[in-house]
Amino acid sequence: MDFKTEFKPLTVQPQEIESKSFEIITEELGEHPFTPEQYPVVQRIIHASADFELGRNIVFHPGAVEAGIEAIRSGKKIVADVQMVQVGISKPRIQKFGGSVDVYISDPDVMEEAKRLNTTRAIISMRKAVREAEGGIYAIGNAPTALLELIRMVKEGEAKPGLIIGMPVGFVSAAESKDELRKLDIPFITNLGRKGGSTVVVAAVNALAIMAEKKA
Amino acid sequence: MDFKTEFKPLTVQPQEIESKSFEIITEELGEHPFTPEQYPVVQRIIHASADFELGRNIVFHPGAVEAGIEAIRSGKKIVADVQMVQVGISKPRIQKFGGSVDVYISDPDVMEEAKRLNTTRAIISMRKAVREAEGGIYAIGNAPTALLELIRMVKEGEAKPGLIIGMPVGFVSAAESKDELRKLDIPFITNLGRKGGSTVVVAAVNALAIMAEKKA
Structure with a gap:
C-alpha cells in the first residue's frame, strides 16, 4: 500500500480539524452547566487539553466572560505569567484592538528585586504587572505564588x-x-483542582479574543 | 487575620515546591511499569499536567531515553513543532552541550511553500527540519500532520x-x-489517546536534559 495514500484522510487542513474537533467535544460533553457565553471558553480549553474532566471543572465568576471581552476590546494589556503563555496567545486579534501580551518574569529589574527580597520572580513579576497593566487580563497558568500575590494585592486594593x-x-x-x-468578587475564570497550565490558559484567552472579534 | 501571614505557608521557593511535588507524584502513582531511566520523564510529565492518567499512558521505545540523552549530550538540535514548545524548553542545559532548540513553522520559506502546495505549515516545517536537524530530537505536541509527515519521511528513508x-x-x-x-522501530516517546500538548512535550525534553546534565 502506498503510504501517502493510506494517510490521505488524516492530513486535513487545520480549519477543518478544528471544526470537526469542536463537534466531537460538544457531542461527547453532553449536558453541562455553562452559559452560551461561557461555553466557547470551555470548548476551547477541552480542545487544547482533550480533558473533559478539566473542562467540566472550569468555574466562572458571573461577569468574567463579558469583562474579558470588554478588556480586549478596549485594548487593555494581557499579562502572562510565563513566556509559554505569552507566545501561545494569538496576537493579531489582541493587537487589532490596541492591546498587547506582556510577560515580566524575566525582566532584569524583576530578577534583581526577587533576589534582593529572597522571593520568587513570579511574585515580583505580578507586582510589576499591576503597575503596568491596570484593568488588564492576568493569565496565570503556572506559578501559584504569582496568583496568590495577585489575590493579596486585589484584597489590599493595590x-x-x-x-x-x-x-x-x-x-x-x-x-x-x-x-x-474563587472567593474574590471580581471577574475570574479558574478551575477546581490541580490541573491547568500554559496551554489551558492560552486557550481561554484565545476564546475570549475570538468572541471580542466577532462582536466587532 | 493578616492576609500575608495567612498565606505564608503557601509561598515557598520554586525548588521546594518541585521536590515536594515529586514526592507526592511518586506516592500517588504507586506501582507503575516504567524503568528507572523512564520514570523521571513520566514524573516530570505528571508534574506538568497533574494528570496521572496521561502519565500512566506514556509509551517508550526501549531505546528512547538513552537515545534522547545521547542526542542532547552530542549537541544535536531539538526541533519544536510550535513556538510554545520552543520557549518552554530550558535552554542553558541544551546549549551547554552545543545544541539548540529550533522551530521552523513560522519561517517565511515554510509559509510560502505551504501556500504553494496547499498544505499545512506543520507538514512543510517537518520537511525543512529533516534537512536542518539530522539525528535531532523532534518534539511534537500539537500538529498531528507534522507527526504523520515525519513518520512518512522516516519510513521512506528521508x-x-x-x-x-x-x-x-x-x-x-x-x-x-x-x-x-508506535509502529516505528526507532526511538520514540509517545502516549496512548488524545491527550498531550506543548507543556507535556516540554516536560519530556526537560527531563531528558536534566538526565544528560547529571551524566556529565
Whole structure:
C-alpha cells in the first residue's frame, strides 16, 4: 500500500480539524452547566487539553466572560505569567484592538528585586504587572505564588485586574491558590483542582479574543 | 487575620515546591511499569499536567531515553513543532552541550511553500527540519500532520531522527498519529489517546536534559 495514500484522510487542513474537533467535544460533553457565553471558553480549553474532566471543572465568576471581552476590546494589556503563555496567545486579534501580551518574569529589574527580597520572580513579576497593566487580563497558568500575590494585592486594593484567568497546574499550592481566587468578587475564570497550565490558559484567552472579534 | 501571614505557608521557593511535588507524584502513582531511566520523564510529565492518567499512558521505545540523552549530550538540535514548545524548553542545559532548540513553522520559506502546495505549515516545517536537524530530537505536541509527515519521511528513508517525542493533543488524527508512531522501530516517546500538548512535550525534553546534565 502506498503510504501517502493510506494517510490521505488524516492530513486535513487545520480549519477543518478544528471544526470537526469542536463537534466531537460538544457531542461527547453532553449536558453541562455553562452559559452560551461561557461555553466557547470551555470548548476551547477541552480542545487544547482533550480533558473533559478539566473542562467540566472550569468555574466562572458571573461577569468574567463579558469583562474579558470588554478588556480586549478596549485594548487593555494581557499579562502572562510565563513566556509559554505569552507566545501561545494569538496576537493579531489582541493587537487589532490596541492591546498587547506582556510577560515580566524575566525582566532584569524583576530578577534583581526577587533576589534582593529572597522571593520568587513570579511574585515580583505580578507586582510589576499591576503597575503596568491596570484593568488588564492576568493569565496565570503556572506559578501559584504569582496568583496568590495577585489575590493579596486585589484584597489590599493595590491591584484592579479586569479579569484574572488563574489556572496554575501543580501539586503544591495550585489548588489552594484557586480556592482563594474563587472567593474574590471580581471577574475570574479558574478551575477546581490541580490541573491547568500554559496551554489551558492560552486557550481561554484565545476564546475570549475570538468572541471580542466577532462582536466587532 | 493578616492576609500575608495567612498565606505564608503557601509561598515557598520554586525548588521546594518541585521536590515536594515529586514526592507526592511518586506516592500517588504507586506501582507503575516504567524503568528507572523512564520514570523521571513520566514524573516530570505528571508534574506538568497533574494528570496521572496521561502519565500512566506514556509509551517508550526501549531505546528512547538513552537515545534522547545521547542526542542532547552530542549537541544535536531539538526541533519544536510550535513556538510554545520552543520557549518552554530550558535552554542553558541544551546549549551547554552545543545544541539548540529550533522551530521552523513560522519561517517565511515554510509559509510560502505551504501556500504553494496547499498544505499545512506543520507538514512543510517537518520537511525543512529533516534537512536542518539530522539525528535531532523532534518534539511534537500539537500538529498531528507534522507527526504523520515525519513518520512518512522516516519510513521512506528521508529522515533519521535521534528521537521522536510525539504527543500531539486533539480530537482529530492525534491518537491515530501516535498509533502510527508506535509502529516505528526507532526511538520514540509517545502516549496512548488524545491527550498531550506543548507543556507535556516540554516536560519530556526537560527531563531528558536534566538526565544528560547529571551524566556529565
